[in-house]
Amino acid sequence: SGTGSRHPLGPQGITIRNSLGNLVIRYNEIWSDEQHAFNDAMGEPSNFSGVGFPRRDSDIYGNLIGNAWDDGIEAEGAGANVRIWGNYIDRVMIPIALAPVAKGPIYVWRNVSNVSRSGPGKKQGGNFIKFRLHKDEETGAVSAGRIYLFNNTALMPRHGTGTSGFITEFKGHPLTGVVSLNNIMNVENPRRNYSVKDSNGRDNRFDYDLLPGRTAFSDRPQETHG
Numbered sequence: 662s663g664t665g666s667r668h669p670l671g672p673q674g675i676t677i678r679n680s681l682g683n684l685v686i687r688y689n690e691i692w693s694d695e696q697h698a699f700n701d702a703m704g705e706p707s708n709f710s711g712v713g714f715p716r717r718d719s720d721i722y723g724n725l726i727g728n729a730w731d732d733g734i735e736a737e738g739a740g741a742n743v744r745i746w747g748n749y750i751d752r753v754m755i756p757i758a759l760a761p762v763a764k765g766p767i768y769v770w771r772n773v774s775n776v777s778r779s780g781p782g783k784k785q786g787g788n789f790i791k792f793r794l795h796k797d798e799e800t801g802a803v804s805a806g807r808i809y810l811f812n813n814t815a816l817m818p819r820h821g822t823g824t825s826g827f828i829t830e831f832k833g834h835p836l837t838g839v840v841s842l843n844n845i846m847n848v849e850n851p852r853r854n855y856s857v858k859d860s861n862g863r864d865n866r867f868d869y870d871l872l873p874g875r876t877a878f879s880d881r882p883q884e885t886h887g
Contacts, residue, residue: 668731669698669700669730669731669780670700671698671699671700671730672699672700673699673700673701673702673703673704674689674691674699674701674702674703674726674729675689675691675702675703675704676703676704676705676706677705677714677715678705678706678707679705680714680715680716681716682715682716682717682718682719682741683716683717683718683719684715684716684719684720685719685720686703686715686719686720686721686722686724687720687721687722687723687724688723688724689724689725689726690724690725691703691724691725691726691727691728691729692725692726692727692728693727693728694728695728695752695781697728698728698729698730698752699728699729699730700729700730700731701729701731701732701733701735701758702726702727702728702729702732702733702734702735702750702753703721703724703726703733703734703735704732704734704735704736704737704758705735707738708735708737708738708758708760709737709738709761709795710738711738711739711763711764711795711797712738712739713736713737713738713739713740713763714735714736714737714738715736715743716738716739716741716743717739717741717742717743718741718742718743719742719743719744720743720744720745721734721736721743721744721745721746721748722744722745722746722747722748723747723748724748724749725748725749726748726749726750726751726753727750727751727752727753728752728753729752729753729754730753730754730780731753731754731755731758732753732754732755732756732757732758732791733748733750733753733755733756733757733758733774734748734750734756734757734758735758736757736758736759736762736767737758737759737760737761737762738761738762738763739762739763739764739806740759740761740762740763740764740765740766740767740806740808741764741765741766741806742766742767743767743768744767744768745757745767745768745769745770745772746768746769746770746771746772747771747772748772748773749772749773749775750772750773750774750775751774751775751776752775752776752778752821753774753777754777754778754779754780754786754787755777755787755788755789755790755791756772756774756777756789756790756815756824757769757772757789757790757791758790758791759790759791759792759793759808760791760792760793760831761792761793761794761795761804761805761806762795762805762806762807762808762838763795763804763805763806764804764806765805765806765807765808765838766806766807766808766809767806767807767808767809768809768811769790769808769809769810769811769813770809770810770811770812770813771811771812771813772813772814773813773814773816774789774814774815774816774823774824775816775818775821775823776818776820776821776822776823777789777815777822777823777824777825777849778821778822783822784822785822785825785849786822786823786824786825786849787824787825787826788824788825788826788827788828788829789813789815789824789826789827789828789846790808790810790827790828792808792828792829792830792831792834792836792839793831793834794833794834794835794837805837805838806838807838807840808838808839808840809840810828810839810840810841810842810844811841811842811843811844812842812843812844813844813845814844814845814847815827815844815845815846815847815848816847817847817849822849823847823848823849824847824848824849824854825848825849825850825854826848826854826855826856826858826874827844827846827847827848827855827856827857827874828841828846828857828858829855829857829858829859830858830859830860830861830862835859835860835861835862835863835879836859836861836862836865837862837863837864837865838864838865839859839862839865839866839867840865840866841857841865841866841867841868841870842866842867842868842869842870843869843870844870844871845870845871846870846871846872846873846874847871847873847874848873848874850874851873851874851875852875853875854874854875855874855875855876855877856870856872856873856874856875856876857870857872857874857876857877857878857883857884858875858876858877859876859877859878859879859883860877860878860879861879862878862879862880863879863880864880865878865880865883866883867883867884867887868883868884868885868886868887869884869886869887870884870887871887872884872887
């Protein structure tokens with residue numbers, strides 16, 4: 662990035678700052694080539710805030726997304742009544758970033774990811790879903806809005822690497838408020854990578870998912886029909 666950070670720099674396909682929400686982002690083709698990739702395909706800078714992108718009562722669907730070094734869809738912030746569905750995402754690190762969803766609910770269904778990679782020539786991808794808790798900068802209060810994941814598919818690409826996990830906890834950020842049903846959770850290395858890692862989470866429900874990778878669950882029996 663040229664700043665000492667590992668985070669990439671570059672343009673975004675769609676950036677909408679300080680909207681009032683009620684957006685519909687649909688039927689866009691966002692792609693480039695390996696020499697001129699995007700930072701994120703869509704999002705805005707205030708993703709760690711309590712507002713973020715795309716803000717409340719918004720829909721993101723039917724988009725073809727490719728060639729971003731970070732996130733395909735960076736739907737981070739409040740996530741209040743946001744719906745993301747029917748998108749095809751290829752050649753990004755994180756297909757859908759929800760880090761954080763401060764308020765929720767956010768609904769993510771029938772999205773498909775293909776190649777995931779962490780940088781030029783890298784053979785390691787990222788998670789299908791990026792998860793973080795929200796921490797208020799003034800009060801320090803931690804929150805997590807409800808996340809619904811239905812019928813999403815992480816492919817095992819013939820050419821290139823797949824995701825290194827479907828959804829996993831981050832250090833200090835246990836999975837909280839996640840409902841996951843009927844997802845196909847392929848990972849690049851099933852012996853090493855986790856489809857779901859939830860060793861410290863709470864208030865989650867996982868069931869009916871296809872789980873080629875490893876799993877870890879903290880509370881009550883999960884994936885009874887997985």
